[in-house]
Amino acid sequence: MVDDALRxxxxxxxxxxxxxxxxxxxxxxxxxxxxxxxxxxxxxxxxAEPFEMSLAAISKHLGILSRAGLIQQEKRGRVKWCKLDPDALREASVWMQGFGQFEAVNLDAFERFLASELPDDPPPHG
Amino acid sequence: MVDDALRxxxxxxxxxxxxxxxxxxxxxxxxxxxxxxxxxxxxxxxxAEPFEMSLAAISKHLGILSRAGLIQQEKRGRVKWCKLDPDALREASVWMQGFGQFEAVNLDAFERFLASELPDDPPPHG
DNA sequence: AGTATATTCAACCGAATGGTTGACGATGCT
DNA sequence: AGCATCGTCAACCATTCGGTTGAATATACT
Structure with missing residues (x-):
């Protein structure tokens, strides 16, 4: 039994x-x-390479992702390697599932959403 | 297979x-x-009642939730009722699932859906 | 009609965000 | 040693965010 203060x-x-x-x-x-x-x-x-912003900006973004626990950074030599750490995402996902009377992925609702968004921005297809 | 432009x-x-x-x-x-x-x-x-901040602040928060599609607001008489709308959460959840187990987003189904929905029937937006 | 209630609007404020630049400490290469 | 590369730090800037207050609008009550 967890007491209220702990909760x-x-x-x-x-x-x-x-x-x-x-x-x-x-x-x-x-x-x-x-x-x-x-x-x-x-x-x-x-x-940073594919983005049109400074390395320092990307470095900041990586810091934010790291502090959020979404990635892990490990320095080997002079290069710092970044790897995904999906644990934090999973936690957030768990939180969201609390609102879900929804089964994991509901593609129907997803498609309904897309249908409502379509007219604005036709896909560059063909 | 989904082509890169579509993605x-x-x-x-x-x-x-x-x-x-x-x-x-x-x-x-x-x-x-x-x-x-x-x-x-x-x-x-x-x-607003349980929060220690002004009603105006809560009103703003509700506006943000509403614009994000997370809630729906309906005015009946002089009171505006707020109800949860889990669709947007579901969409975000879909995105997050992409980082967990890799049934990813079913882009094939998505593409088939687009093919059937795109040519005519432009739904009103907004 | 007059008053109370429900909600938003507008203007303001301090703090946080997302970006820039230039200097800097570390590490690797020759 | 000398130089290039990797990445961060510090200072700055414009914009957004989360909050306040007071006035305004719309609906309900008597």
Missing amino acids: LWFCHLMSDRLDSVFAALADPTRRAILAMLLEDDMAVTDV | LWFCHLMSDRLDSVFAALADPTRRAILAMLLEDDMAVTDV
Whole structure:
């Protein structure tokens, strides 16, 4: 049995963590970085390469992702390797599932959403 | 198989929406509001009651949640009722699932859906 | 009609965010 | 040793964010 003070403390801890995870995910550059790291571990410079912003900016983004627990960074020699750490994402996902009367991936709702968004921006196809 | 142009378009499309959803979720007050609405629909004043901040502040938070698609607001008489709308959460969840187990987003089904939906029937947006 | 209630608007404020640049400490190469 | 590369730090800037307050609008009550 968990007493109320402990529960409060737990929620508070959880709250800070969710703050930083969701805030980290709220930026398209950082989501793009995560997507890149999904395919392979990368050095900071290589992460920065496809983006049209300074290395320092990317370095900051990586710091935010790291502090949120979404990636891990390990320095080997003079290069710092970045790898995805999906644990924090999983926590956030668990939180979200609490709202889900939804089974993991509901493609129907997904498609309904897309249908509502379609007219704006036709896909560059063909 | 989905071609790269389509994937790019897809990412761009989702991007704005994900920005606002994750940004909305990155605030503990707003997450608390969502948790309250999970139990029941509420009027703005009632949502504000347990928080130690002004009604105007809560009204702003509700606006952010609403614009992110996380809640729906309906005015009946002089009271505006707020209800949870888990669709946006579901979309964000879909995105996150991509980083967990790799059934990823089913882009094949997505493409088939687009093929059937794109040519005519442009749904009104906004 | 007059008053109370529900909600938003507008203007403001301090702090945080996302970016820049230039200098800097470390590490590797020759 | 000398130089190039990797990455961060510090200072700055414009914009956004989360909050306040007071006025305004719309609806309900008597």
